[in-house]
Amino acid sequence: MYGFLLTTEERALRDEVRRFVREEISSEFLRKMDRDEIMYPRDFVERLAEYNLRGIRFPKKWGGRELSWVAEVAANEEIGCLGMALGCAFVMPSIVGEALNFFGTEEQKEKYLRPYLAGRLVAAEALTEPRGGSDFFGATTKAELVGDHFILNGQKRFVVGAEGSDFFLVYCRTNFDADAPKYGRISLIIVENGPGIETEYHYGLLGCRGGGTGRLVFRNVKVPRENLVGELHGGAWCFNQMMIPERLTSASGCLGVWGALDLAVRYSNKRAAFGKLIRKYQAVSFMVADSIATLDAARGITYMAARAVDENAPNRRRIVSEAKKFATKAAWDVVNNAMQIMGGIGYTDVYPIERALRDVRLSMIWTGTSQIMDLMIQHEYYDEVLNQPYDRRHMEKDAMHPDESERCFTDEDMWEVRSRPVSETDDRQTFE
Numbered sequence: 001m002y003g004f005l006l007t008t009e010e011r012a013l014r015d016e017v018r019r020f021v022r023e024e025i026s027s028e029f030l031r032k033m034d035r036d037e038i039m040y041p042r043d044f045v046e047r048l049a050e051y052n053l054r055g056i057r058f059p060k061k062w063g064g065r066e067l068s069w070v071a072e073v074a075a076n077e078e079i080g081c082l083g084m085a086l087g088c089a090f091v092m093p094s095i096v097g098e099a100l101n102f103f104g105t106e107e108q109k110e111k112y113l114r115p116y117l118a119g120r121l122v123a124a125e126a127l128t129e130p131r132g133g134s135d136f137f138g139a140t141t142k143a144e145l146v147g148d149h150f151i152l153n154g155q156k157r158f159v160v161g162a163e164g165s166d167f168f169l170v171y172c173r174t175n176f177d178a179d180a181p182k183y184g185r186i187s188l189i190i191v192e193n194g195p196g197i198e199t200e201y202h203y204g205l206l207g208c209r210g211g212g213t214g215r216l217v218f219r220n221v222k223v224p225r226e227n228l229v230g231e232l233h234g235g236a237w238c239f240n241q242m243m244i245p246e247r248l249t250s251a252s253g254c255l256g257v258w259g260a261l262d263l264a265v266r267y268s269n270k271r272a273a274f275g276k277l278i279r280k281y282q283a284v285s286f287m288v289a290d291s292i293a294t295l296d297a298a299r300g301i302t303y304m305a306a307r308a309v310d311e312n313a314p315n316r317r318r319i320v321s322e323a324k325k326f327a328t329k330a331a332w333d334v335v336n337n338a339m340q341i342m343g344g345i346g347y348t349d350v351y352p353i354e355r356a357l358r359d360v361r362l363s364m365i366w367t368g369t370s371q372i373m374d375l376m377i378q379h380e381y382y383d384e385v386l387n388q389p390y391d392r393r394h395m396e397k398d399a400m401h402p403d404e405s406e407r408c409f410t411d412e413d414m415w416e417v418r419s420r421p422v423s424e425t426d427d428r429q430t431f432e
């Protein structure tokens with residue numbers, strides 16, 4: 001339906017993933033995940049690897065396909081209807097792989113990235129701590145460099161794949177200088193699962209079940225110095241880079257709510273009330289109209305964000321944050337409408353809309369909450385408008401009465417004698 005957004009190659013990948021989603025994943029597998037009978041979907045990961053569906057964007061040299069972000073978004077949109085936990089298992093190579101591919105040494109890529117993309121290793125990323133996830137730079141998990149090893153102590157919370165992973169990308173404090181700038185405190189290290197690492201417990205999660213979410217506790221874990229990713233104390237740069245796949249995959253996975261909407265549409269075409277099909281009531285069919293328009297708007301911004309990253313556009317981070325904020329809320333609204341269209345039965349587990357609703361709620365919280373997206377978006381936009389070269393028309397001159405004496409911004413302005421006349425000269429705007 002949206003093939004026009006894609007190149008021939010991207011469409012081929014989308015079709016491949018669509019077939020995989022339709023034919024390779026049984027409903028019983030999804031039920032087992034949601035019943036928490038599966039600790040971590042390793043089979044799924046291995047199956048993806050058989051189809052070479054890990055590392056879509058990464059170099060062929062390391063086992064990837066070297067395709068675009070747009071291609072990856074199209075793939076995520078298909079996978080998204082399988083729910084959050086499988087969606088997360090699908091996109092984790094994009095997130096963990098980003099740091100390894102971008103900042104990793106050749107040795108790290110050989111040892112971790114290659115087997116990871118091949119499905120022989122499973123990995124997770126550990127940022128959030130019990131003390132908070134939004135305040136990333138306040139991380140207290142510490143890795144002290146002693147000779148050629150780090151000694152890691154601390155804990156991380158809500159790590160998807162805490163159960164089931166072979167290695168973790170852990171952000172930790174390495175610079176203990178009290179005056180160290182925010183951007184110079186943290187490092188990113190690869191920590192192999194083993195002695196000194198405990199997965200404390202699983203949470204009673206509302207959704208996203210079966211993905212191995214747990215708390216990681218590190219007690220004097222010895223990590224070789226060569227497992228440092230990027231610069232010592234330079235974790236902030238890795239974080240900035242990893243936030244692109246984190247947030248863009250959250251946005252694109254949410255496009256997977258097409259599945260819930262299609263289910264509700266079919267239902268409304270069969271269910272009758274007061275002697276006619278419920279879709280014949282505008283109150284119902286307009287919910288469908290709202291949902292599809294909302295979903296298409298989310299698609300629009302998410303594909304735009306993907307193009308922005310593919311093109312390395314200077315404002316790509318802002319647009320990715322916008323896509324994350326908008327698409328996750330859109331997905332919530334679409335699933336909520338789907339449930340409303342289906343009435344009481346939508347609230348039961350006779351249909352999987354209730355699971356979709358439980359799942360999708362998470363998207364507005366993880367990989368940075370909607371409030372943190374707002375912080376990012378406004379910050380970047382203020383910077384673009386106020387501090388960057390600006391070659392667009394300034395509208396403020398176009399007022400009918402651009403009377404400067406009335407343009408008062410501060411207390412001080414009020415007391416200033418204002419005698420500046422309104423310019424009557426040619427006011428066309430020219431730029432250097």
Ligand SMILES: Cc1cc2nc3c(=O)[nH]c(=O)nc-3n(C[C@H](O)[C@H](O)[C@H](O)COP(=O)(O)OP(=O)(O)OC[C@H]3O[C@@H](n4cnc5c(N)ncnc54)[C@H](O)[C@@H]3O)c2cc1C
Nearest residue numbers: 125126127128132133134158159160365366367368369371
């Ligand atoms: C199921 C699940 C899976 C997850 N998977 C992972 C994972 O794999 N790896 C990982 O590292 N983390 C993971 N997370 C953690 C997730 O990213 C965090 O929960 C999230 O970033 C929010 O952090 P927090 O829960 O500590 O909330 P807090 O940071 O305590 O925030 C609480 C509230 O305060 C608001 N707030 C905080 N600071 C500000 C501010 N400056 N301005 C405005 N509002 C603010 C927040 O928006 C939120 O509403 C997962 C979480 C869940 C629930």
